[in-house]
Structure formats: C-alpha cells, structure tokens
Amino acid sequence: MTLNSRPETVRVQRGTRTGQMIIVSVDSTVLGPALGGCRIRTYPAWRDGLDDALRLSSAMTEKAALAGLPYGGGKTVVALEGPEPRRADLLADVGDLVESFGGRYLTGPDVGTSPDDMTVLRRTTEHVLCRPESEGGSGDSSGPTAAGVLASIEAVRAHRFPGRPLESLSFAVLGLGHVGTLVASHLAAAGARLTVTDIDASRRTVARGWGATWIDPDRALGAEADVLVPSAVGGILCPDTIGTLRCGAIVGAANNQLDADTTADLLHARGICWAPDTVVSAGGIVSAIARERDLVSPDEAARRVGDIGRRLGEILAAAARDDVAPLREARRQVQDLLTPPMV
Numbered sequence: 001m002t003l004n005s006r007p008e009t010v011r012v013q014r015g016t017r018t019g020q021m022i023i024v025s026v027d028s029t030v031l032g033p034a035l036g037g038c039r040i041r042t043y044p045a046w047r048d049g050l051d052d053a054l055r056l057s058s059a060m061t062e063k064a065a066l067a068g069l070p071y072g073g074g075k076t077v078v079a080l081e082g083p084e085p086r087r088a089d090l091l092a093d094v095g096d097l098v099e100s101f102g103g104r105y106l107t108g109p110d111v112g113t114s115p116d117d118m119t120v121l122r123r124t125t126e127h128v129l130c131r132p133e134s135e136g137g138s139g140d141s142s143g144p145t146a147a148g149v150l151a152s153i154e155a156v157r158a159h160r161f162p163g164r165p166l167e168s169l170s171f172a173v174l175g176l177g178h179v180g181t182l183v184a185s186h187l188a189a190a191g192a193r194l195t196v197t198d199i200d201a202s203r204r205t206v207a208r209g210w211g212a213t214w215i216d217p218d219r220a221l222g223a224e225a226d227v228l229v230p231s232a233v234g235g236i237l238c239p240d241t242i243g244t245l246r247c248g249a250i251v252g253a254a255n256n257q258l259d260a261d262t263t264a265d266l267l268h269a270r271g272i273c274w275a276p277d278t279v280v281s282a283g284g285i286v287s288a289i290a291r292e293r294d295l296v297s298p299d300e301a302a303r304r305v306g307d308i309g310r311r312l313g314e315i316l317a318a319a320a321r322d323d324v325a326p327l328r329e330a331r332r333q334v335q336d337l338l339t340p341p342m343v
C-alpha cells in the first residue's frame with residue numbers, strides 16, 4: 001500500500017566496513033526533512049529490503065503530514081542476507097549513508113534497532129532522533145505511541161459510539177507488547193470490557209491481572225467487541241479476513257494493517273470504522289520531534305500527542321460527510337498538503 005511510488009532519492013550502497021547492503025529511501029522532503037527509522041532484518045534477498053524501504057518511506061511521508069509535522073518521509077533498511085556483521089561496524093556504515101544526505105534525512109529506531117543503537121549511530125552522524133532519556137532525549141517511543149492510540153480511541157468512540165462512555169464499550173487488544181500492554185492496562189483501569197491475545201502465552205498472567213478474557217490468537221480477529229485494537233503485526237486486514245470481523249471499529253498502532261487500499265473501502269461498506277494506522281500510530285514521532293527538535297516541555301509534547309485525536313476526529317467527520325472510507329479522506333488531505341498551490 002503506497003501513497004507515492006516516486007521517491008525523491010534512493011541510495012543503495014555496500015558499507016565500507018562490513019560489505020553489507022544498506023538502503024536509504026527518501027520519499028519526500030516537500031514539507032521538510034524526511035523522517036524514518038532504521039530497520040535491520042533478514043530478507044530473502046536485498047531487493048526485498050529495497051521494496052520494504054520504498055513502501056515504509058512512503059508511509060512515513062503520510063504519517064508525518066497527517067500529524068501536522070513539517071517533515072517528510074524516509075527509511076533506512078539494512079537488508080541482511082546472512083549472519084549480521086559486528087553491530088558497531090554496521091551502525092558506522094549506516095551512519096555514513098545517513099550523513100551523506102546532509103540533514104535532508106533523519107533516522108531513529110525501528111524493527112531490529114534500539115535507542116542504544118542510536119547512541120552508537122550518533123558517533124558517525126548527528127542526524128539521529130530518539131536519544132535515550134538519560135541523554136535528555138525522548139527515550140522509548142512506546143509511551144507516546146500508546147497515548148496517541150488512546151487519543152484515537154477517544155476520537156473513534158465520539159464518532160462511532162456517541163453517547164456511550166468508554167466503560168460501556170468492549171475492546172479486543174491483539175498483541176500485548178510494549179504498546180498493546182499500555183493501551184490495554186489503561187482501558188482496563190477505565191472499566192472497559194477487555195478481550196486480549198498474544199502469541200506469547202506468558203502474557204496471559206498480565207491479562208488475568210486486568211480481569212480480561214483471553215482469546216486464542218487464531219480466533220482473535222473474529223472476537224466480538226465494539227473496538228478491535230491491532231497492536232501486533234501488519235497485513236491482518238484483507239478481503240479474506242474482513243468477513244470474520246464482529247466489531248464496529250478498528251483503531252490500533254500496528255503498522256500497515258491493510259493489504260491494499262481497497263480493503264478500507266470494503267470495511268467502510270460493512271459499516272466498520274477503520275482509523276488509518278498512519279494517523280493512530282504517530283505519537284512516538286510527534287513526541288520525538290517535540291522534545292528533540294522543537295525542545296518543548298514534556299507537557300507540551302504530551303499535548304501535541306493528544307492532538308492526534310483531534311486530527312483523527314476531523315478525518316472521520318469529513319469522510320462521513322462524503323460517505324467514503326476514512327483512508328480516502330486521509331489520502332486527500334496528504335495530497336493537498338504535498339501539492340504546491342497553483343499560482
């Protein structure tokens with residue numbers, strides 16, 4: 001699912017220290033420097049990593065624009081084809097490539113990299129976000145990401161279930177990792193009815209503490225709940241799976257939940273309100289920019305994260321007026337933002 005299949009710049013090079021293939025895709029700098037984390041993972045072939053970089057950098061353009069950030073989208077992918085080289089050498093090679101963009105691209109943690117890796121990366125390039133809190137940075141992004149999800153849940157509640165307080169709704173949280181656990185514990189504390197799942201069965205103990213019902217991961221998508229909260233992997237919503245859904249709305253942080261844009265139309269036709277994941281999951285990046293680039297207080301950063309709910313509410317309202325899927329309205333807004341005004 002890509003918004004823009006014409007990235008501005010793609011650089012692919014073998015690191016001088018490790019010989020490892022490293023890809024940086026800068027999708028757009030129309031609104032400002034491109035933002036996007038550094039992913040290190042194994043691919044069948046490095047060209048698969050290139051596909052991932054193109055797709056993910058395009059999604060970052062959309063995420064930054066819809067969050068109202070004066071930034072574009074990018075991504076680094078280190079496409080491992082065999083054993084990983086020494087991490088410090090690999091990060092130095094990544095740093096060389098990031099540095100070659102001269103600040104037109106800022107990286108940060110992603111799948112396979114941690115805030116501590118960013119400290120190492122910073123030895124080679126200063127164009128890195130998400131410093132550890134011990135260094136005055138924004139630290140782990142899970143907290144602000146979960147806060148953005150909760151603000152989005154409130155927007156969906158007001159739009160799809162007006163007049164019903166949070167505690168009267170039922171939720172199914174799919175995935176109890178960093179973000180899902182924070183979201184589920186907040187919903188439990190608010191008194192909402194909870195069904196939860198994870199492929200890691202040890203998470204059952206946590207679920208029991210909340211009084212939540214556990215469901216098998218294979219059946220979780222079909223859980224009967226007002227709101228599904230995808231908090232694990234992407235690609236879960238496709239024409240084959242949406243027939244099994246028994247929910248009124250879907251809002252969660254999991255990236256790339258849809259297999260294709262047309263699946264958003266199918267969900268809309270079924271009367272299921274799907275909140276675009278690029279809007280819902282922006283809390284981490286909004287907080288990192290607020291704290292590390294704009295140097296605002298923690299309270300102001302939290303306020304900006306909370307504003308994700310207002311932005312989502314506007315998208316849902318405009319989509320309802322035009323009777324289109326919220327994804328279509330979100331895409332329209334991004335195109336407006338990226339297209340220079342006619343003179």
Ligand SMILES: NC(=O)c1ccc[n+]([C@@H]2O[C@H](COP(=O)([O-])OP(=O)(O)OC[C@H]3O[C@@H](n4cnc5c(N)ncnc54)[C@H](O)[C@@H]3O)[C@@H](O)[C@H]2O)c1
Binds near residue numbers: 281284
């Ligand atoms: N952490 C962030 O700041 C952030 C920011 C934006 C988007 N996201 C996205 O949100 C999602 C969750 O992020 P996270 O940081 O909590 O990840 P995480 O790795 O901490 O947690 C994911 C959890 O999902 C579980 N899981 C995996 N496959 C599953 C399946 N098929 N069914 C049920 N559970 C399954 C894992 O066991 C794990 O507990 C991911 O898609 C991530 O890309 C996270």
